[in-house]
Amino acid sequence: MTALRSLTCYLLLFTFSSFTMAQSSSQSSAMAQAAPLFGYGPQTSGTERDWEKKFQEGIVPANIRENMRRLSARPHHVGSPYDKDNAEWILARFKEWGFDAHIETFDVLFPTPKERILEMIEPTKFRAKLQEPVLAIDPTSSQTAEQLPTYNAYSADGDVTAPLIYVNHGNRDDYEELDRLGVSVKGAIVIARYGAGWRGIKPKVAGEHGAIGCIIYSDPKNDGFFEGVDYPEGGWRPRDGVQRGSVMDTDYPGDPLTPGVGAVPGAKRLAIKDAKTITKIPVLPISYSDALPLLSALRGQIAPDNWRGALPITYHVGPGPARVHLKVTSDWATKPLYDVVATLHGSGADGQWVVRGNHHDAWVNGADDPISGQAPMMEEVRMLGELHKQGWIPKRTITYCAWDGEEPGLLGSVEWVETHADELRKHAVVYINSDGNERGYLGADGTQDLQVVVSAVARDIRDPEKNLSVWERAHLRAINKAKDAEERGQLRRLTDLRLEALGDGSDFTAFQDFVGVSSVDMSFGGEDEGDQYHSIYDDFYWYTHFADTEFVYGRALAQTAGSTVMRIADADLLPFDYAPQADAIAKYETELEKLLKDKQDEFTERNLELQEGVFTATADPHKTYVPPPVEAVPPFMNFAPMKNSIELLKLSADRYSKALVKYRGATSAISPESMDLVNADLLGISRLFLNEKGLPERPWFKNQIYAPGAYTGYGAKPIAAVREYMDEKKWRQADSQIPMVAQVIETISGGINKAAADLESAVTPK
Ligand SMILES: [Zn+2]
Numbered sequence: 046m047t048a049l050r051s052l053t054c055y056l057l058l059f060t061f062s063s064f065t066m067a068q069s070s071s072q073s074s075a076m077a078q079a080a081p082l083f084g085y086g087p088q089t090s091g092t093e094r095d096w097e098k099k100f101q102e103g104i105v106p107a108n109i110r111e112n113m114r115r116l117s118a119r120p121h122h123v124g125s126p127y128d129k130d131n132a133e134w135i136l137a138r139f140k141e142w143g144f145d146a147h148i149e150t151f152d153v154l155f156p157t158p159k160e161r162i163l164e165m166i167e168p169t170k171f172r173a174k175l176q177e178p179v180l181a182i183d184p185t186s187s188q189t190a191e192q193l194p195t196y197n198a199y200s201a202d203g204d205v206t207a208p209l210i211y212v213n214h215g216n217r218d219d220y221e222e223l224d225r226l227g228v229s230v231k232g233a234i235v236i237a238r239y240g241a242g243w244r245g246i247k248p249k250v251a252g253e254h255g256a257i258g259c260i261i262y263s264d265p266k267n268d269g270f271f272e273g274v275d276y277p278e279g280g281w282r283p284r285d286g287v288q289r290g291s292v293m294d295t296d297y298p299g300d301p302l303t304p305g306v307g308a309v310p311g312a313k314r315l316a317i318k319d320a321k322t323i324t325k326i327p328v329l330p331i332s333y334s335d336a337l338p339l340l341s342a343l344r345g346q347i348a349p350d351n352w353r354g355a356l357p358i359t360y361h362v363g364p365g366p367a368r369v370h371l372k373v374t375s376d377w378a379t380k381p382l383y384d385v386v387a388t389l390h391g392s393g394a395d396g397q398w399v400v401r402g403n404h405h406d407a408w409v410n411g412a413d414d415p416i417s418g419q420a421p422m423m424e425e426v427r428m429l430g431e432l433h434k435q436g437w438i439p440k441r442t443i444t445y446c447a448w449d450g451e452e453p454g455l456l457g458s459v460e461w462v463e464t465h466a467d468e469l470r471k472h473a474v475v476y477i478n479s480d481g482n483e484r485g486y487l488g489a490d491g492t493q494d495l496q497v498v499v500s501a502v503a504r505d506i507r508d509p510e511k512n513l514s515v516w517e518r519a520h521l522r523a524i525n526k527a528k529d530a531e532e533r534g535q536l537r538r539l540t541d542l543r544l545e546a547l548g549d550g551s552d553f554t555a556f557q558d559f560v561g562v563s564s565v566d567m568s569f570g571g572e573d574e575g576d577q578y579h580s581i582y583d584d585f586y587w588y589t590h591f592a593d594t595e596f597v598y599g600r601a602l603a604q605t606a607g608s609t610v611m612r613i614a615d616a617d618l619l620p621f622d623y624a625p626q627a628d629a630i631a632k633y634e635t636e637l638e639k640l641l642k643d644k645q646d647e648f649t650e651r652n653l654e655l656q657e658g659v660f661t662a663t664a665d666p667h668k669t670y671v672p673p674p675v676e677a678v679p680p681f682m683n684f685a686p687m688k689n690s691i692e693l694l695k696l697s698a699d700r701y702s703k704a705l706v707k708y709r710g711a712t713s714a715i716s717p718e719s720m721d722l723v724n725a726d727l728l729g730i731s732r733l734f735l736n737e738k739g740l741p742e743r744p745w746f747k748n749q750i751y752a753p754g755a756y757t758g759y760g761a762k763p764i765a766a767v768r769e770y771m772d773e774k775k776w777r778q779a780d781s782q783i784p785m786v787a788q789v790i791e792t793i794s795g796g797i798n799k800a801a802a803d804l805e806s807a808v809t810p811k
Pocket of ligand 1 (some may be wrong): 451
């Protein structure tokens with residue numbers, strides 16, 4: 046799962062929704078309570094409320110605990126015996142609970158370590174132990190025979206010896222800083238600390254700058270003793286704790302050998318040497334106890350203030366005098382994936398699907414990542430099965446997916462979506478993801494057409510620790526965290542969670558970016574007493590001592606995600622509202638204009654200072670300082686086509702919101718045929734975000750509004766076709782993408798207009 050969760054997901058923001066009726070449905074007054082749910086009539090709304098209440102009351106924390114105990118009892122990475130065993134156990138439960146379930150398998154490239162050596166050969170000798178020790182108090186930490194060693198999957202094989210250089214987080218701006226310090230990484234091995242983006246960016250950028258090897262370590266400032274007491278006395282990463290993880294490049298997710306198609310028998314496979322997503326240089330993750338001797342042996346310039354971690358040393362950049370030898374080789378074998386897919390067939394004839402998923406594979410025991418999401422999801426399935434026995438039949442078909450192979454690179458979900466792309470485009474109305482869960486506040490991100498319905502559900506769920514709804518608690522926290530009076534004032538007037546755009550890093554990616562399905566990712570967190578991300582210590586002992594120990598937030602996740610599934614599956618009218626989405630897209634466009642203006646100002650000022658001699662006059666002559674280069678000031682870009690299309694989008698979204706008001710007030714019954722027509726319109730709208738050619742540099746990513754960044758990974762880069770060229774300072778290419786994006790937005794607007802027209806005619810008495 047993503048490390049992003051701990052960084053941004055809890056910074057919940059709220060926004061105005063122009064669709065005030067949906068909001069009133071969940072206000073606390075008794076009168077508002079009686080108003081029908083969004084997408085329901087008075088009759089169906091009452092019935093839905095009853096079923097949802099029954100569902101929420103039936104979720105049992107002890108069941109979630111037992112699911113976690115069972116699923117995290119042994120290491121269960123891709124290709125391990127317990128990975129398959131878990132898939133079969135999940136399958137048996139899904140069947141027992143009345144779902145129509147099967148396992149779908151794919152054969153994917155999954156390298157595992159063969160040789161790992163990291164040693165310092167100058168100025169002193171030191172050999173890294175590359176191992177997380179067994180702790181007597183932690184029973185599963187001793188399952189060494191089944192544990193994957195500490196490594197980064199999809200690292201290139203390599204055997205290199207070179208001077209060492211510290212590169213902070215190893216992002217692009219860190220290399221600009223190195224240029225100022227007069228340090229080149231050409232021919233060197235770099236050591237970067239974890240944090241500030243997808244780990245795969247670190248070796249990618251290092252390689253682009255000429256480095257021949259990359260080491261990534263966990264600095265205690267990020268998730269160790271600087272944050273809190275370390276394990277096992279407290280929950281934070283101990284000195285020998287290591288974060289495993291994939292370093293796959295961002296061209297496309299999924300199996301490196303089968304981009305764009307399912308990894309099924311007979312699929313056309315690339316040769317390993319042609320797979321673009323394998324790193325160019327060897328990479329190895331280490332603990333800070335292994336990093337400390339290496340970092341201590343560096344000299345050269347002292348690291349800039351914001352590069353320093355929490356180790357008891359003066360952080361130097363190098364190069365050298367430390368010289369290190371790094372050797373990494375993998376067994377490049379193909380391994381089977383086991384996706385468990387369970388369906389509860391709907392009563393409606395419209396053939397629409399609601400899809401819900403969480404992965405089941407882990408790096409080791411993975412109690413937190415991913416089982417703290419998988420265990421509640423299974424409890425959702427159990428309880429939906431229970432309702433089904435009591436007579437509940439969803440209107441739409443519900444599919445629950447327990448994905449395999451998420452950790453190496455979203456393998457299970459991507460291969461499944463690629464295999465079923467045509468069906469999904471025809472049938473899927475929404476994908477609801479989770480990937481782990483802890484104590485604290487609700488975090489939800491996704492496509493903003495779901496903002497109103499997700500917020501409405503969140504108002505119905507009680508926070509386990511406070512007598513508030515999970516929506517209200519998140520809302521009050523946002524006020525508490527607001528940066529100034531203006532933001533607090535804004536927040537106080539808002540009534541919805543604001544869904545931020547999804548980037549990458551969990552199983553929603555293929556749904557949103559490859560087949561254009563509206564998606565939301567949710568979890569609770571922010572009050573955890575530690576972090577053992579991708580370590581052998583992320584296990585049942587750790588989770589039940591330092592995370593959601595009573596599994597009451599597991600219950601809250603099952604209640605929130607499961608109720609969202611039910612709310613959308615049973616609705617007469619799909620509960621989508623486009624006003625928040627139009628606002629979000631308008632905001633993304635404004636950000637592009639601001640980015641251009643900021644860059645113009647920044648480069649103009651810098652060039653002036655270069656002329657004035659500011660840099661040379663102020664640099665300390667005892668230190669190396671290289672002034673930045675003269676930059677061409679970015680030219681004018683014509684955003685008008687995009688602004689015009691966004692005006693159209695706002696008008697169509699507004700028209701649809703008004704049609705919803707009429708729908709809410711309709712007195713006569715609406716024919717099923719008219720309703721099917723509007724629902725079919727609504728299903729099609731999120732597909733209109735796609736352009737089959739994909740992003741200019743990354744054709745797998747077809748969504749023209751939502752995408753992860755090629756150089757951020759986890760982080761979203763909305764309107765990536767334009768924005769990424771701007772990040773590359775390729776202003777002309779960025780400008781040339783604007784009409785294409787405008788066309789996509791216009792097409793979306795056309796789709797919303799059609800839905801509005803069909804809804805208007807459906808609610809107009811004949
Ligand atoms: Zn995960």
